[in-house]
Structure formats: structure tokens, C-alpha cells
Amino acid sequence: MRVAILSSEAVPFAKTGGLGDVAGALPKALRSVGVDSLLVLPLFEQTERKLLRAQVIDNLEVEWPSGTRRASVWLSDAAGAPAFLIDAPEYFARSSVYGFGDDHERFAFFCRAALALLKRLGPTPDIVHLNDWPGGFAATELRVRRALDPFYHRTRTLFSIHNLAYHGSFDPRDLDRLGFNTPERREPFMMEGAASALKAGLMMSDMLSTVSHRYSLEIQTPEFGHGLEWILRARRDRLVGITNGVDYDVWNPETDQYLAAHFNADNLEGKRMCKLDLLRRYNLPEELDRPIIASISRLTGQKGFDLIREAAAQILMTGAFFISLGSGAREYEDFFQALRDHAPRQVGTYRGFNEPLSHQIEAGADIFLMPSQFEPCGLNQMYSLRYGTVPVVRATGGLDDTVEDFDRSRGTGNGFKFGPYSAPAMLEKISEALYCYGEPEVWKQIQLNGMRVDNSWQAAAQKYLELYRTTAQT
Ligand code: ADP
Secondary structure (H helix, E strand, O other): OEEEEEOOOEOOOEOOOHHHHHHHHHHHHHHHOOOEEEEEEEOOOOOOHHHOOEEEEEEEEEOOOOOOEEEEEEEEOOOOOOEEEEEOHHHHOOOOOOOOOOHHHHHHHHHHHHHHHHHHHOOOOOEEEEEOHHHHHHHHHHHHHOOOOHHHOOOEEEEEEOOOOOOOEEOHHHOOOOOOOOHHHHHHHEEOOEEEHHHHHHHHOOEEEEOOHHHHHHOOOHHHHOOOHHHHHHOHHHEEEOOOOEOOOOOOOOOOOOOOOOOEOOEOHHHHHHHHHHHHHOOOOOOOOOOEEEEEEEEOHHHOHHHHHHHHHHHHHOOOEEEEEEEEOHHHHHHHHHHHHHOOOOEEEEEOOOHHHHHHHHHHOOEEEEOOOOOOOOOHHHHHHHOOOEEEEEOOHHHHHHOOEOEOOOOEOOEEEEOOOOHHHHHHHHHHHHHHHOOHHHHHHHHHHHHOOOOEHHHHHHHHHHHHHHHHOO
């Protein structure tokens, strides 16, 4: 089984969120179950050049409506599977991965370059595995092209939805310029007068998957479907949910390179050192018995910051520390800054993206708060489980699938879950968690229940292999 994974981001090359973690870990995990996997992604400015082994192609010809373009390609082994990075500086040598007016053109070009690369590399991939809206261009191009091009004749596509909220929408007048200039190429993109790369991906791929079972059901409803639920309902026999794994080579408190001390389920002593280290990093009083509630996130409405804002005064009244790491919407950045200014000895705020700090928070905090409005899978709650940091989450999407509510009488469960999207419901669970924190034996039980959960990629990779087999037969 030969599988080419196309992604707009992948650890350790470039990351803005969960897709980066997943695309960085999956190719390696697939190799361990016998899949001949490779990864293709753009070469961004932020990619560390020391990760690259060699330039393997210096004249990749990419068909482009305005005339053939050339790109070069670099090879890296840093993700534990061959990764090919498309070097086209006019598109990718920029300060961030997304966020430009020509993003649709950038990723349309990436898709065309990736297809040209696969053909040049040979042999034919059985599966091209696409991810989120940037993959919509390749899904459409491949579907049309495989009828004409013997090389791609038997290639099938799997499209994975990591977040249905991002449509990759653009002005449909640009479709011609990007080479989607025939009715069969144009139509899949059209959505209420705009062009949506995501919609094209959902329409034109052979199989669809998303990153948790619960989310695969939710997105078939108007509440979570972002206007695309009708496609997902119509294609539900082709839609599968596979929960992401955790790359324990990267997220493991026994070996994590960023931590002040190491620990595991048999010995939690190091976690106290990590807590002290975290309090120091945030210039907070070194009061080790006071609980730390933490948040690491892109600052978007999806992640439930409205609830945190509404409940902020009550959260502070509990006496717990509150620590956040994130960047994004200005209103939430300003809110966290104001909260810190209001209570500088209780609140710590870091605005920006900081990989080491995200590990240090997972290790040093006591409670991880993730009250998402919707959550396709969510990774931080799973990292928290392994780091003995108890998640308090809203029961939606992958959060619902991966966190089990603590049951005092049976001693089961690894976190706290609330249902309604409301500040009082969230506060109730925070209070319950803090109450348990006050009883060290109970708390330790919850921590250990979480630390012993196995969310490794092994099981997920096996499920992907089965899904690839099904996809190949469509
Ligand atoms: P999403 O993909 O919606 O952003 P996930 O929970 O699936 O949410 O994945 C988020 C990933 O991005 C995690 O690895 C998390 O640690 C990381 N992350 C988010 N914000 C930051 C930040 N400001 N600094 C460092 N890492 C971050």
C-alpha cells in the first residue's frame, strides 16, 4: 500500500495547530504498520533548514494555466518517513503558513506541484491522502485527471476533515486562473456564489474521514455542518471517524526535552518541579499547593473563550492560578492581558506561539481547561492526560470521545465533562475538579487514570490502513 499524504503543515517543519501534529506523526505511524507512506508539504520560511537532507529535484515542472512553472523539492527524514518539501519562494517564503489574500492560489499551486512530484517520483500511489481545504484542489484535479492520465488511473483519494469551519473560500472568478476552467472542475467548488476548496474536497474525494467518531456524526447536522452537512449526510456511507493519536516520542513526560524534570505514572515527583518551573516562567508566587488551571490554544471563538470571559471573575474567586498561552483574535488577546493586569499574582498570560512553553504548561499545570464550542478531535486534552494534568472539557467532538467523566463512587474516569455550552455548567465542573484537587488521594487517582490511557498512534494507524484498503476498492 503506497500512500502519499499531502498537508499544508506538519511537525517538525511547520505547525499552527493540530493538523501539524497529526500530519507529522501519521506517516511514521503508518510505516510501523507496513504502509509505504510519504509526506508532501510546502517549504515555508519558518522551516528549519537543518531538517532538510538534500535538494532532490531542482526543476520540477508544474503545469499552470499561465505557463509551466518550476519548483525545486527537498527531502527530509526528520518526520520518521520521507518528507518532500516543495520549494516555491514566491508562494511559501512568507512570515506565516496561512493568512494571505492569495492563500487559495498558494495551495492550488502546492497541490499541482505535489501531483507533478508524485508522478516524477513514481510508482503510482494507491492513495493520495488529503487534509482540510488546501487538499480540495488536489481532490478535484485528481478526479478529473485520472480518467485521462494512465499514471493516476488507479489512484484513489481520502480527504480528512480536521476542521470543517475553514472553507478556503475565494472569488470564483479566480477559478479560471487556477486552472479549474471546465464545468466539471468548476462546479464542485461553487457554494452560495463563492468558491469553497473544502466543498470541492468533500464532493470529489473517494472517501472522507474526520478525526473523531463523535465529530463525524455532529458534522452531519446543521449545528456543526457549516452549511456542508447535506454533502456529509449524502455521503455518510463514505465518512469514517478515526480519533487522532498522540506522538509519544514528542509528548512524553518521561523524556520531554523541554521539561525541568521528568516523571511518569509510577513517580510523580518531577511534576512538582515542573510546576515550580512554570510558576517561575510566569512570574507567579511559588505556591506549590495552589492549583494551576491552564489553557493552550489558538484564540478563536471555537475554543470557548466566551465562556472563560464570562466566568473569569468566579474562576479567580476560587483562588486558583490561571495560566494561558495563545494568539489569535484580538478581543481574546486583550481579554487575557486585562485579566493579568487585574490580578498579576494570580494570572499568567503569554501571547504568541511557543512550542517549548506548551510542553512546560502541560507538565506543570494541574487542570487543563478546554470548553470548546466544537472540537473535531483536540490534542491538548490527550497530552494533558499523559502529563497528569486533569482535563475539564465540554462534551463535544473528540473531547467527548477521549475524556471520561470522573465517577467518585467507582473511582473511574480521567477528567471532568460538561454538556451545555454555558458558563455555569463549566464553572460547576471546575468547582468539582478543584474540590477533588483538595483531596490528594482522589486527585492522584484521577491523574493516574489519565496517565495510563494509551492514545498512541498504533491503533489509529491500523484503522487508517483499513480505511485505505476500503478506499482503494472504491
Ligand atoms: P486546533 O488544531 O484546533 O488548533 P488541537 O487541540 O487539535 O487544536 O491542536 C492544537 C495544537 O497546537 C496543540 O499541539 C497545541 O499545543 C498547539 N498550540 C496551540 N496554540 C499554541 C501556542 N500558542 N503555542 C504553542 N502551541 C500551541
